[in-house]
Amino acid sequence: MSAADLVTSAPARRGPGHSRTTRIVIYGLLLLFALVYLVPLLVMVMTSLKPLDEVTGGNMFALPRHLTFAPWSVAWGEARIGVSDTRGISGYFFNSVKMVVPAVLISTLLGALNGYVLTKWSFPGHKLVFGMMLFACFIPFQSVIIPMAVILGMLGRVGVDLADLTGWSFGLGNATVNLVIVHVIYGLGFTTLFFRNYYAAFPSELIKAAMIDGASFFQIFRRILLPNSTPIIIVTVIYQFTNIWNDFLFGSTFAAGDTAPMTVALNNLVNTSTGVVEYNVNMAAAIIAAAPTLLVYVIAGRYFVRGLMAGAVKG
């Protein structure tokens, strides 16, 4: 490798021309900010490991003197959530799991197919279709929430009638099914965007060659595009998983009581106005609510960042 190659292949970083003091200032600032970003999480973890009197009577930065995991088991299995009789957030946690898994899989698959059509089988007006789907990513959900509530109410009544007739409601009126529908629809814009941008760079010659060989629409998708889509599938799954798991507005509007997802249960637990505020239990519940997305972020953080940047910077 020549010297010129070394210069051009190096990432565009500033030269080493900083004085010692400047470097101390730079590292100092970076570490200070790292501390600021970490402190809330550390305080959450420490608070969740303390008995309540240590939380209310002590310093929040102090390490737990009597380490206890009781708040975690209370949060998981015993704490009273809002006005509901259900104990603990475990049920709500699984509500979220049951909602997020199908919603992510369906919206990702549809996004992949849409991206494939929009880039490799484009038709007149495909730009307008894509533009309209793109704008759908950015609408404020407040402007669709009333009609959605009306429609879901109607579907629920149809479900009751179906259940009377056939003994099975086909999932209509079930809060989890409702939320899956809502998240799939309002996630379509983003999943389509991700796959479209990814497939736009995929060589069309390969597709053409396969077409001449007589491969069908779905054969090309399954045999050529999908096997080459792993990075973008990971990005989309992570993005959708985070968005849907973290949603609160739809969850609190379309799922009530015991059918609510995790974020709604956490909010109800934390904002209960009766009795003593059990900060340690609240923090344990908050960490449990954050655990899946944090885990995904830790395991696949690099893809997560790359995906968000691709989605946001490219528009």
Next chain:
Amino acid sequence: MTEREAAAAMTRRKLGPSLRGWFQDWLPRLVLGPSFLLVLIFVYGFNLWTLFLSFTSSKAFPTTNLIGFTNYMRLWDWTFETDPPSNWYTALVNMGLFGGLYIFFCLFLGLLLAILLDQKIRGEGILRPIYLYPLALSFIVTGTAWKLFLDPRIGLENALHDWGWKSFHFDWVVDPKMMIYCVAIAGIWQSSGFVMAMFLAGLRGVDGEILKAAQIDGASTYQTYRRIVIPIIRPVFFSALIVLAHMAIKSYDLVLSVTGKNPGGAAELPSTFMYSYTFTRNQMAIGSASAVIMLMTIAAIMVPYIYSETREQNR
């Protein structure tokens, strides 16, 4: 498949209007169709429905009784009702405060951290995820953490008293006048790392040769950034601004979780205003009108952006 068979397949297609050929031609459109139809109905149709509701006298349930611009005129009047302030007035003022602070500090901190990280830093791989992890958390979790952190009885104020700084006073989270600033602090903590990632991606894309040339010409680091680097990455500012503005207008759960269900409406934003008027105050028509105003605001930002983005892809 042999060449002869491929040629046969081609002629079959040319032969034309067989049912199979028609199906093959329309298949891509049939695949994209359902998604587009869903978006058309559930995004565009529903927005029109909400627009229609905003011209009716809907209370707890939607009605078709049209009353013209009455709801918008009420919002308009409320915009200037300052003594005592109407909820809409509070929502608009808070939107300006929260949106302004949130966007400014996210951009400022994001750029600062990105530039600092870009100085050939050791341990970048550890620091970057630390700045970014809050993004994986839901606003409900972020709000829960910051509510505890800012609570004067057990949080920061108490901790500093414990360490001997007795005169330290910080009770914004329970002071109606200051609550919105707490929402802004939590929001900035949550999103600034994301902006950092966007800027860092932009900085890494700047051609190293230009910077070398500037250095040879004797430009200081500050001058290089001020005059060369920042102007080059201006599109990133624009993207970040769009994403942040859109998040600020939509944010709803952060207010509820930081303030504990927005007591007295002190931290009202258009999003919380819309929700409470629609679902708890039985003023669905007013709620719809406010949702339409939110939609218009976002459209005014997004439509030119999407237009310019799709045009760029043309080139």
